[in-house]
Amino acid sequence: MNDKVYMVSNPPTPNKVVEFNPDICNGCNLCVEVCPTDVMMPNPEKKKPPIVLYAEECWYCGGCVEECPRPGAITMLHPTSQRISVNWKRKDTGEYFRLGMKDPPPSNTRPPSG
């Protein structure tokens, strides 16, 4: 709250599209290299996570996550409007869940086929 305040434009919608874990990401920029629409730019500081510059151009293919050699360094996030839309109901208990909820259920660890 005591940070210096700047004149900046509104954050775009969406503003994030991917999230980096700075403890895992080593700034190799492979994700930057494969992104079809140049959503991310290399960080001016070497070995740091890229900067999301053109978030609204992301089409959410997940290629950056697939390309990443360090699992957990990058996570894809759908726009909030799309995450709030993804809801499911557990058949036997009737519980409601949604993508991005506060206390999510345990992960389903089954990998995809093949």
Place this chain on the structure above:
Amino acid sequence: MATWHEYIQKEGTLPEWPYPIGYGKVNEVTADVLIIGGGVAGCHVAISAANNGAKTVVAERGMAKRSGAGGAGVDHWHGACTNPCSKVTPEMYTRAVFDSAHGYTSIPVRYISTREGWDTLLDCEKMGVRIRDVEDEFKGADFRDEETKLMFAYDYKNRHVIRVWGYNIKTCLYNQMKRLGVAVYNRIVITSLLTEGGRQGTKVVGATGVNTRSGEFYVFRSKATIIATGGVGRLWSFAPELTASGTMGDLNSAGVGQAVGWKAGAEFVLMEQTGPGWMYGFGYAPYSMANASNTYHGTPIVDAEGKEVPWVDFKGRQLETVEERFLPSAGQKFQLGIGIGLYYYLKEYVLNELTPDLPKRILEGEFKLPLYADLTRLPEPERRAIFGMMVGNEGKTRIPIYDTFTKAGFDPDKDMLQAPVMLPEAYRVSNFWSGMSPPYLRGLAGGGLLVDWDLKTSLEGLYAAGGSSLFGGGCHGESHTTGRYAGRKAAAYARMAPEPVVDRQQIEAEKAIAYEPLKQSKDGIGWKELNYAIARVMQDYCGQYKNELTLNLGLRLLKELRETEGAKAFASNPHELGRLLECFSLITVGEMTMNASLVRKASSLYLDFYRLDYPELDPPQWQKLLPIKLEDDRVKVGELPFDHHLKPPYAPTYEENYQLHCGL
């Protein structure tokens, strides 16, 4: 640190452009075969051309390892008619598509796609794409052949659509292309085709483009050139934010291939056909919501109280068992899948579907919203094939859906995925995640470059391949297959062709045009505002209903945009320059669409095309193709019967023409 906003508020300074700028620097590249567009079609052209000995160059807008509409993966492959289990021949399939389209499709493109589709898939298998259940995970399932271990989709009796584990298909193609020594130039927005003497309608000898990281100019000289670009998604459906999140095509889909082909004088056909467009960012993430279509075909849909929505066959008869959903009914020859570039299907080839009176039954209270996909009602192999195999391999599903959902705890063995809550009428189409598009959002639907049995366009030296820029193109598999064929033909042509001679004046003129946006005042409009204005003109003046006057007014406004706001729009860096140059392609494709719409003076049910001034539906005298092209910058209209590819100078049957031209 993740976003630009976070960076500048933390650092207090603007980061400089991270790549060296080289505005005006010219790079010259020579090739036997130049491919414009490095999506699945373009990469397959490259592999095929290189295998046939050509020095091959790809100019790609994104980065060829993962870009393109098909670059994010594929879960089923249509038209694999020559696979050992198929009961459908290429002749039968092509006839079914031709009849369903009521003639409005390309016979060579459809026949080549089904005649070589399986061989192309086998090539993909050799490159590392899994197409068989080698681990026997699905042993004994209805949709599996025990001998070949192939798995089928939609129509389990006729077995011409193959389920594939194609999440990595683009990286496999990319690696193969690199192994063969293909030179790939990424981040290039193509700005023109170079022609002999710089004149419209002459031989194509190369192309120009701009790199969207460095701003450098590229001149490609080539003996043969192939347009393998994608669709034109941004033409009608554009909102300045949340742009491509709900689509199966990214923002690079800007009609660049169509625009440069048109300006060079190539002939196009059926550009007047449009269909309902995507919702773009206002929609849902593809495959993220309950539905019963395409990848989710056969999924049980239940209401809020667990009551199941019935499935019906082509005659509206209720299907009692899950097995029947995947089989043709008596009276049907076989079923065609969806997503193959067809707007209209004949009943005898249509898939089983959720009962079409669902909207009425929701209104009457029989089914209570929200609806759910209850995959637990399926046998385990079918459930796993849909969520785990297909969702997990289809484009934009491995990370965005499968990984994201399972990490968040979703379990198809226990959970019911909710459908979007929409107006009742939106449940008429079982692809619920696509939501209900506003009716003014349209998209091109099947028109493109007119090609012959060599997949050559009307211009010497210019070929076409792919799903969107090629007339008659359809799905992912067809893009690979036409690419493989066109690459072979272009390489053969290049072997006989003389060294390409480019026109220096044409290059200088194109270079000047390309850099105009950098010279404009920075207090003007940017590419997004221009793009949105173009989309508005298309939405209003080239929607589902049109007349002579609205189309002519639309043409006038597009010209206005190009010469007034467009001429003053600015670009701050090479990225914005690329997007702005694409906007000029959008204007050109908009003009092509309106011109094509003007020459069809009749309405058509099969084209979803309605002229308010010519309301009669499909009058016989208008049941024909109306190819258009530019000659001395004026639109010239031709006329072709639907079966022109089976009339002299061509042979009378599909197979004879194929044998005469395939080059094998």
